[in-house]
Amino acid sequence: MYNGIGLSTPRGSGTNGHVQRNWALVKPRQKEQTYKNEQDLTNLDAVTHRQPNQEILDHERKRKIELKCAEFADILEEQGFSQEAINNKVGNYRKLLMGQGGKLEPPVNQWGRVS
Template sequence: MYNGIGLTTPRGSGTNGYVQRNWASVRKTKDSVNYRTEEEIAKLDSASNKQPNREILDHERKRKIEVKCAELEDSLEEQGLPREEIAARVAAFRAKLSESSSGDKDVPKDEFGRVA
């Protein structure tokens, strides 16, 4: 017996007890599909366009500053400058970058709204 269908035991029935689906039964009606109207689509599109998270944008800006500072530090180390002077130059460069980027209210973005 399979899901309450079929024989409890195939013994003595002249069959092996395998339960098959009846492919001959056809549905009379097809499930109706509710299509969305143009107004509903516009409403869903406007709801899905969110503004980017300010914390994520700030983190991305700080990460880019640190990458530039690391590149400067590497280039100064290759020039053979002392450690103290490298630290001072990198700190001044970091201050200059953070000062200039904090003044920018308009963050450059690509066509998908991500920080470029």
Template sequence: MYNGIGLTTPRGSGTNGYVQRNWASVRKTKDSVNYRTEEEIAKLDSASNKQPNREILDHERKRKIEVKCAELEDSLEEQGLPREEIAARVAAFRAKLSESSSGDKDVSKDEFGRVA
């Protein structure tokens, strides 16, 4: 006998006395389905379509400018120009790029509205 269930002794019963759980009476834990309302669906959709972080976009723009300036500096060094002239040209190029990109307030986007 196990917790008051089963035979006190399996002798003469024709069984080995092993007690099993009755799985036929087990209830499903999920009887009802909770469907989402239209407002909840709209709220979830609007939360998933976040706008990109402005600071990250600015950092990417500055990084691209610095990459172009580094490429210009490498090409000028290969030409054999003096260090002062290279620094002056790179500074002018950096100023030109930063002024042209800062004037572009609208971020370029692809056909799906993602930042390109």
């Protein structure tokens, strides 16, 4: 028996038990293959490439700002500033970063120089 097909044992059947495929029921092949045209490909591309979620981008920007603030607080703490002074300076630094729209790089002009 092969994959559940054929005799369980060829003994007494008068055959050797060899299983063959029945070619009488072969389905005809498709003569024409339909391919996607340019319009279908652009539609599929538009579906798979979505714009990023703005809330996720804002959250990531805020995380980067808080990381910069934490690093700044550590530097001030190592320099021996009081906790109140650290909180004030970090608060001002956070406002500065938020005022730039969350951009952590300084603004540059058309030649790539810091303006």
